[in-house]
Amino acid sequence: MNYGRRVERLQRLMGDGGLRAFVLYTRENLMYFTGFDRYESTAYLLIPLDGDPILYVTRLDYQRALDEAFGCRVKRCRRPLNTLSRDLTALGGGSVGVDDLPSSTYTKLQATRRVNLKPSDRVVWRLRSVKEDEEVKLISEACKIACAGMEAVWEALRPGLRECELAGEACRAMMRMGSEEQSFPTIVASGPRSAYPHGGCTRRRLRKGELVVVDLGASYMGYKSDMTRTFVAGRPSDRQVEAWRATLEAYTRGLKAMRVGIRAGEVDRAARRVLEERGFGRFFIHGLGHGIGLSVHEPPYITKASGDRLSRGNVVTCEPGVYIPGFGGVRLENTVLVSRDGVEELTRFPMELC
Ligand SMILES: [Mn+2]
Secondary structure (H helix, E strand, O other): OHHHHHHHHHHHHHHHHHOEEEEEEHHHHHHHHOOOOOOOOEEEEEEOOOOOOEEEEHHHHHHHHHOOOOEEEEEEEEHHHHHHHHHHHHHEEEEEOOOOOOOHHHHHOOOOEEEEEEHHHHHHHHOOOOOOHHHHHHHHHHHHHHHHHHHHHHHOOOOEHHHHHHHHHHHHHHHHHOOOOOOOOOOOEHHHHHHOOOOOOOOEEOHHHOEEEEOEEEOOOOOOOOEEHHHHHHHHHHHHHHHHHHHHHHHHHEEEEEEEEHHHHHHHHHHHHHHHHOOOOOOOOOEEEEOOOOOEEEEEEOOOOHHHHHHOOOOEEEOOOEEEOOEEEOOOEEEEEEEEEEEEOOOOOOOOOO
């Protein structure tokens, strides 16, 4: 990864926006600009308009930061926020861009003399939403691993198993293939629970003939994947088949609509129309997709009202769903790359109901 080039690009955008410095806090932003994974620790990255970034860590993370952070100076601090605040003053203050800081941190930092904080997430997303070739390779690898996780669930699927047991199978398969963590806790939602788009997984045992929504993703060197399949263990009912086929058709239409330059809202509406025509429109209660990279959910967002335009190098999901309270739900999802000559599915696994 060329971290220096990313920092230079940000500095150029900072100059255009009148920012004297940028303070980054989110785990993914720190990884994007330095390669350092802070996990749950507190750490801050200061990127001045000119010169090298400074990473502020406590002694707990100091040695690891020296070993694993690239292109920045590492400062060991008793209180990272205080040191950062002092350095901002020394830089001369002015407008300072910040990402997603906790409100208590924001308030403290805002009290720094001569500093005026400016929430500037969008500047970073302009860079992160367009993937470099190297990033596409890592996401593709995460996608391959996710497919192995789905395969493991598909193989294990039978009535009587608990949702959490199936999630365990997915997790084990993915980590054995080099996923350092799940990109989010695997969802295995069965029966009436499949009608919850974010159903998590419970101790509930699968029953014959029920819908099961399996939504999972891997993380490969920080880069995420995301995919969903919906199965029935046993014979599906006509209504289940109808909902599943409508969802597949919506997926196909959504995918077809995706191309460089199109407004994301149009893509969402293309898929939504299919479900509306088949009487499932009111059961599609979320957007069609989202960008994915170091974060599982990131811009561009593919929702009905989104004005974002798809551009070359976006990696996004396409995931229509139908959620019928009391009956069950269906969702089908792949991670796809938007490239110059169309779209490419990066998660390749059969779309089959049973
Ligand atoms: Mn998703």
